[in-house]
Amino acid sequence: MLPWRPMAERPKIDRARVEHVARLASLSLDAPEVDAMVAELGRILEYVEKLGEVDTDDVPPMTGLSAGTTLRPDEVQPGLSQAEALGQAPRPSSGGFAVPRFLDAPKTGR
């Protein structure tokens, strides 16, 4: 059997891919940061390909180290007060967290 390979070929790490991943991660990188990440991520992923040498057919993925996890009873406990929960917010407003606009106003008369 052929050894497992991570990809038919290594995904090319270029500016477009770094910018796409940065968007997924909500990071606004400037141009020099994108250039640096292209080089560094490329090298790290090349190293990670080493995993392809290991035969993992029939090996289950590790899903947790806590076989004996014990959940606490689902009972109401005292938590933070509203004032405490809002105490560290950069822009608290009317008892909540204010954020900038994220929807466009509906166009009238379509």
Next chain:
Amino acid sequence: MLPSFTVEGLAESVRSGNVTAVEVAEAVIARIDARDPTLHSFLTRAGDALLDQARAVDDKRARGIPLGPLAGVPVALKDALSTRGLRTTCGSNILEHYLPPYDATVVTRLREADALLPGKTNMDEFAMGSSTEHGAFGPARNPWDRARSPGGSSGGSAVAVAARMTPAALGSDTGGSIRQPAALTGIVGLKPTYGRVSRYGLVAFASSLDQIGPFATNVRDAARVLSVIAGHDPRDATSRDEPLRDYAAACGASVRGLKIGVPDEYFSSGLDPEVEASVRDAIGRLVADGCVVKKLALPHTAYAVASYYVIATAEASSNLARFDGVRYGLRVDAARLGEMYGRTRDAGFGAEVKRRILLGTFVLSAGYYDAYYLKAQKVRTLIAKDFDAAFAEVDAIVSPTSPTPAFLLGEKTGDPLAMYLNDVYTLPASLAGIVGLSVPVAATKSGLPVGFQISTPHFREDLALTIGAAVEATSPATGAEPKVG
């Protein structure tokens, strides 16, 4: 006059009344004032709160109320641990002014044990690093050679203990962040079993790997601190309801007849010859004490770094999504929500954190999950099975903690992969969730400490402490202190 500056020495002296907790607190303040300006182990000091805590201990004693097991004992806290009302930055600009509204469970337990909490220690940003150079507030320095790194990410805690500013400290270990800085600064550092200590209130880096543990100048002191912080916590579903062992007693138990495994893979290329010689000497001393040495193989060791950096970055990319400028921390305003997120995170995170978020986001992204993340978790299973098979044959596995002594500040910052490879001996135990203890065994010719790692099965901290105490009893490094002040 202070008695010996150890957990045990100070606890006994405060209990017996030979010294007051206020005198201990004043001594700690004086030591930090004198020593920390050149070492930078503290990011935030407790100020008057430390003296208030000390007065409360002295008052309790005066009124005949029983004292906690760490009464009057200073314990510094890595700045990843939430402290109610005391700034908790996690080494990041994004949390520069963050005041947590609650205490981490370990902090609550230290307070209940009447410990003194002198402050928050320097670290790599979000614990991502092995040198304490990736923090937003400047590096910590190794007290044995100020041009060198103390290791990381819990470097500030290690330095504060190594330079005797505090007899104990807490750190967190995700891939070696307690053991490696302990080794590089010549002190004892313990990563307990995953699930032994509650992670509630620890700022999350990689949730399947993070574990809190103690630093101290000797094994017995580390055991004393572990006894206070260990145990099930209903607030952390991954903490286990496994009975505690008598960790203090374990430090006095005999090692005669214990089987010690020496894995070939940990004595391969890249290992500094002086480190190897010191570790082999320590193994020889264990044999003289009656241990039986067995060679063994941990065949998947070579894949630990690759597996770890996929899994840890994937978990980090998810955990750090919470830093979005809305509920706490830094916010950089913008007209649109998405733009506010991006600008806040770009301004708030440093280069290493961004690198790991991007790597983690990439390995979880559509089309790559199976090839990277799932593959890494399968390899992790094999690494854990290596240890299971080994522990069927031996009681403990011993090795160097780090392949080299302390490296120079700046030596590895330009090469992220070289920095990651430095963790080759500590990552496997993290992936398997087992115990790892580092104990100083020697100094190199140039005077740098060498650490000896003892790995034991899940929930067998007692066994690691037994062997660690035996190593310490015959170690030429025992009692060595760096020149400070």
